[in-house]
Amino acid sequence: MKIRVVVCLKNDKHIQRIMEYYENHYEKLEHFDLHMFSEYDLTKEYIQTHNLDIFLLDIKAKCEEPVKGKFLFAYLSEEKSLDMYEGEKAICKYQKAETLFQELFSSFAESLENKQYKFSSDSAKIYLFQNAGGGSGCTTVAMACAFAFAEQKKKVLYLNLEQTATLDEVFTSEGNSDFGDVIYAVKSDSDNQVVKILSCITQDKSGVFFIKPCRNILDREEITEEDMSLLISILRDSCDFEAIIIDKEFSLHRQNLEIMELADSITFVLEAKETCQKKFNQIADALLILEEQTDINFTDKTAVIFNKYNESQNIILNPGWKIKGGFPEYEHIGKRQIVQYISKMKAMKSL
Numbered sequence: 001m002k003i004r005v006v007v008c009l010k011n012d013k014h015i016q017r018i019m020e021y022y023e024n025h026y027e028k029l030e031h032f033d034l035h036m037f038s039e040y041d042l043t044k045e046y047i048q049t050h051n052l053d054i055f056l057l058d059i060k061a062k063c064e065e066p067v068k069g070k071f072l073f074a075y076l077s078e079e080k081s082l083d084m085y086e087g088e089k090a091i092c093k094y095q096k097a098e099t100l101f102q103e104l105f106s107s108f109a110e111s112l113e114n115k116q117y118k119f120s121s122d123s124a125k126i127y128l129f130q131n132a133g134g135g136s137g138c139t140t141v142a143m144a145c146a147f148a149f150a151e152q153k154k155k156v157l158y159l160n161l162e163q164t165a166t167l168d169e170v171f172t173s174e175g176n177s178d179f180g181d182v183i184y185a186v187k188s189d190s191d192n193q194v195v196k197i198l199s200c201i202t203q204d205k206s207g208v209f210f211i212k213p214c215r216n217i218l219d220r221e222e223i224t225e226e227d228m229s230l231l232i233s234i235l236r237d238s239c240d241f242e243a244i245i246i247d248k249e250f251s252l253h254r255q256n257l258e259i260m261e262l263a264d265s266i267t268f269v270l271e272a273k274e275t276c277q278k279k280f281n282q283i284a285d286a287l288l289i290l291e292e293q294t295d296i297n298f299t300d301k302t303a304v305i306f307n308k309y310n311e312s313q314n315i316i317l318n319p320g321w322k323i324k325g326g327f328p329e330y331e332h333i334g335k336r337q338i339v340q341y342i343s344k345m346k347a348m349k350s351l
Contacts, residue, residue, distance in 0.1 A: 002033035003108060003195075004052040008043040009036065009076065010060045014093065021097035030240075031198065032101065054108055058093070059085060072108050098174050105199035106177070109185075109192050124157075124241040126232070127351060128263035130250040131270065132280040137307035138269040140339055141327070142247035143170050143208075145351055147343035150207035154242045157201065157235060158210040161228075161248035161259075163220060165213040169335040175202035178212040180219035186227045186234075194238045197231070201239075209241070225255040232262055252286060257296075265351065266302040272313040272326065280304065281318050305347060324351070 009015050015036045022034050035052075037043040040063045047055060047067050054072045057063075066073065075085045076093040084090055091103060129142035142158065149156035160167060177200035185196035203209050214220045223231075235244055246259065250268070260266055268283070270276045287298045304317065309326025317323070325347030330338045342348065 003031050003054065003105075004033045004035070004050070005054040005056070005104070006035045006043060006047060006050075006052050007037065007056045007076070008040055008061050009038060009058045009093070011058075012038055018097055018100075031105075054104065056091065056104075059090075074107065096174060102175050102177070102199065102202070105195070109195040109199045124236045124239075124244045125264045126236060126244045126246060126262055128246045128248075128259060128266045130248060130266065130268055132250060132268050132283055133270065133276055136269045136271055136276065137327075139165070139247050140335065141267075141269045141305055141307060141342060142245050143339045144342035144345075145348060146208045146210075146245045147206055147339055148348040148351075149243050149245075151343065153207075155240065156208055156243045156245060157239075157241045158208050158245045159235070159247070160210075160213060161246060163249065164217055165247075167210065167213060170339050171204040171206075171208065171210045173202040173204060173210075173212075175200075175212065177202070178214055180214045180216065180222075182211055182231065183214075183219060183223045183227065186223070186231045194234060197234060198239055225258060228255055229258050229262070232259065236262070250283060252290075257290070257294075260298060261296050264301065266298065267324065267351065268302065268304050269307055270304065272306045272309045272315070274314070274316060277316050281316075284318050284321060 007015075007018070009018075015038060019034070019036055022032070035046065037046065040057075040061045043057075044063075044067050047069070052069075052071050054074075055067070055069075056074055056076050057066050058076045059078070074089040074091050077085060077090040078092070078094060080092045080095070082090045082092070089107065091100070091107070093100070127145060129138050129145070131138035139160070139162070146156050146158040158171065179200075181200045182197055185193055185200065188196065201209050201211055232244075232246075235241065246263065248256070248259070250256065268280055270280050287302070290296065291298055299320075303322035303324045305324045306326035308329040310328065315323070325345070327342050327345060327347070330341065
């Protein structure tokens with residue numbers, strides 16, 4: 001499903017810049033079907049003969065009364081401080097193209113009434129990464145998995161659900177939305193949830209899509225077990241991703257167990273130190289008991305990856321648990337570079 005956008009701009013060079021960005025960043029903007037015009041009469045003729053979702057009109061365009069309909073209408077202004085013009089929404093046209101399109105997506109989401117959108121007919125696979133203790137490198141490995149999928153040209157979302165998270169060492173973008181906005185979208189219980197959630201998702205230069213962590217960690221506490229299950233279901237079934245990488249701490253709380261049940265693959269990341277392996281053995285014993293109590297099969301989809309691993313270390317995991325491999329310890333290089341190194345290793349291909 002595409003969001004059809006019609007834009008009437010008087011400046012041909014400005015049109016060219018927007019179209020070049022659209023064509024060169026189509027992967028980011030694939031939900032938009034963009035049509036640009038420089039003359040209002042041609043724009044009006046197109047609108048009257050086609051269905052559309054958004055119409056943006058340059059304030060400088062000469063017209064007596066702009067055509068209106070069952071679509072979002074907004075003026076394109078030259079002033080960032082101008083929010084309204086002649087009783088209609090105004091959007092500044094002189095801003096970075098990525099910021100403009102994200103503002104457009106957010107405005108469209110707010111304008112929807114009784115109109116449900118779904119951007120996928122297939123369900124994404126969910127890959128859950130969890131640690132068996134703090135400092136295991138779980139986030140680094142989860143990010144590397146996202147990098148690996150992006151390098152394979154898969155549309156992948158990295159979703160960090162840790163209580164506190166810092167992603168900007170690896171993932172950056174211009175977007176301002178964060179996970180707090182996603183929580184608000186889920187709780188809105190409206191027909192436009194999918195579009196609202198998608199408007200909060202941004203993309204790193206690696207090709208990985210992601211959601212920025214909550215600016216205020218107290219916002220993270222607002223999401224309930226039901227909200228979390230709904231969010232993951234929407235991302236999986238309605239947002240056109242092929243893979244969703246979920247990165248979070250392990251716990252035996254119901255919310256985490258529900259996420260484990262939704263996951264197609266569960267990977268525990270741990271150091272090969274004896275103490276870390278003993279911690280995982282305790283987790284493994286608990287999972288086996290839960291399988292008997294709930295009839296949920298955790299074992300078959302669970303595996304272990306060792307971080308900071310060398311071949312001299314002794315493996316004392318309980319027998320029967322899959323081990324996908326290990327990564328050496330990297331020193332004196334940045335986190336993004338470590339993620340890139342790990343993403344190219346053989347163990348990533350077995351996920």
